[in-house]
Amino acid sequence: MSSYSIAIHGGAGTISRRRLTPDRQAAYTQALTQAILQGEAILKQGGTALDAVTAAVVSLEDCPLFNAGRGSVFTADGKNEMDASIMTGHDLNAGAVAFVKNVRNPIRLARAVMEQSEHVFLCGDGAEKFAQYCGLSFETDAYFFTQERYDQLLKAQREQRILLDHSEESADSVDKKHGTVGAVARDQYGNLAAATSTGGMTNKQFGRIGDSSIIGCGTYANNLSCAVSCTGYGEFFIRGVVAYDIACLMYYKNLSLDEACRIAIQEKQTQMGSDGGVVAVDAAGNVCLCYNSAGMYRAAIGQNRPLFVGIFEDNIALL
């Protein structure tokens, strides 16, 4: 038995310090702490990386502070459409869903696709039908409604443009909320897993899908290299095939996890004019929390690693 580790994120972007009051900061810190400790408890008891990342992401999906599950932003039609994906590193198995409504925990649906279907990627009404078939929990529109998210939609519609959820502009609402959520873990058996979930972009149109549901782009896991969950400008993360790029930089070029993440995010994404970040864990249990934006909601913990929770680069909360 070797040591375990887990890392999570709750989105990256231009997080306005001015608007993130001490109370809000404390609320985010508490929510991140709760999510990562739920994942860690599973690893500590000898549970699997898959169960750990599922538990951590479910916790973040259930928290209205984050743009995933309950706290999902609104589309142009005033709906909450969610994407999620999950992958296990020992068998390269994967599941993903896009464009699903009213499913309480899209990450559980992605996992059901992986474990209970012959498919990897299900979409829309069909994915919801599969969720019913699997007996997953549904919630009413009211469950997903938060006034702040709705105000963000109205604001975006007034401005006649699509706001990236993690952009500075969306931080204008009094109680702003940011980003995708995700988790990566290495369990005591040396197996890796990654999971990502999102409510997409405020005021999104035309059935836009970002990187969060795309294996290789938003999520990837392989015991030979690493597990990665991304958050950021989805279009650029797709074009960069970011999650698999980090795995390839490690496996094909023998780079360390830190070097691989730095090249994929701080070099390549920066050159493309994109911002965002990743959480990643490698086969040895090393953890990397890497971003090129002003901040990333993030946390990490391991058997030999104290709990870390952070938001800004220089304003981290060490508990």
Added chain:
Amino acid sequence: MSSYSIAIHGGAGTISRRRLTPDRQAAYTQALTQAILQGEAILKQGGTALDAVTAAVVSLEDCPLFNAGRGSVFTADGKNEMDASIMTGHDLNAGAVAFVKNVRNPIRLARAVMEQSEHVFLCGDGAEKFAQYCGLSFETDAYFFTQERYDQLLKAQREQRILLDHSEESADSVDKKHGTVGAVARDQYGNLAAATSTGGMTNKQFGRIGDSSIIGCGTYANNLSCAVSCTGYGEFFIRGVVAYDIACLMYYKNLSLDEACRIAIQEKQTQMGSDGGVVAVDAAGNVCLCYNSAGMYRAAIGQNRPLFVGIFEDNIALL
């Protein structure tokens, strides 16, 4: 000005020799020839790789012999739902659509997403709305109806299971048809492009999306390495992130195009129990047509390369 090349595929899989009559073989050979010559004409005149792969895939989409566009298979609901993606290697720009109905040429829609939207990946009704916005051609259900495809659906439903379009079983219908279509090209300016389009799986349910619409999995292009279009068992091609894997094997490991394709398909996909193939072209204009199935509908031509059209491994048509 350097030399151009282009390669296309019309699907891979277990193609039954017994059922592929000489007449049918001639029809496929003619359709592949027509498609690749349309792409080549553009390259010869100094056109772009992007225009060449678009023209070749449009030609294959318009031909009812192939499972894309007009010849798309039927879903469990008796609909024709199509996926497509396209990418350019000089700027890593990309466009993709999934789950679209009645759009005459899904590859044109993927290209419109790339060129006329801020997004990379659109899906379902929203993608169709975007197609209308861009003034793309729509067709009625009747246009997409072919009796043979419908018979395949009825047969699959009788057998209460989902048939991979390229499986031996689907070849039971008198006039069987196979696969995804795709094209890759290098133009005289050294730019690469890749395009892929499909009608998915016969009797597919739950909004299943395969690799054809996924950048990095079914389609990838980068002037630093290669352009790739995949066809095969979509779930395994997603899990293998096949198109980008080939690019990484070249760029990070300095392998040749042939070696990279062989590892990705003949080693990795074979080990996973999957079958399929790729067409690929590298920055130097080398072409690779690689598969681990019994056959792949394929063709290649270049400035310094005679026309090649093939179906089986040992039963190739050299024109």
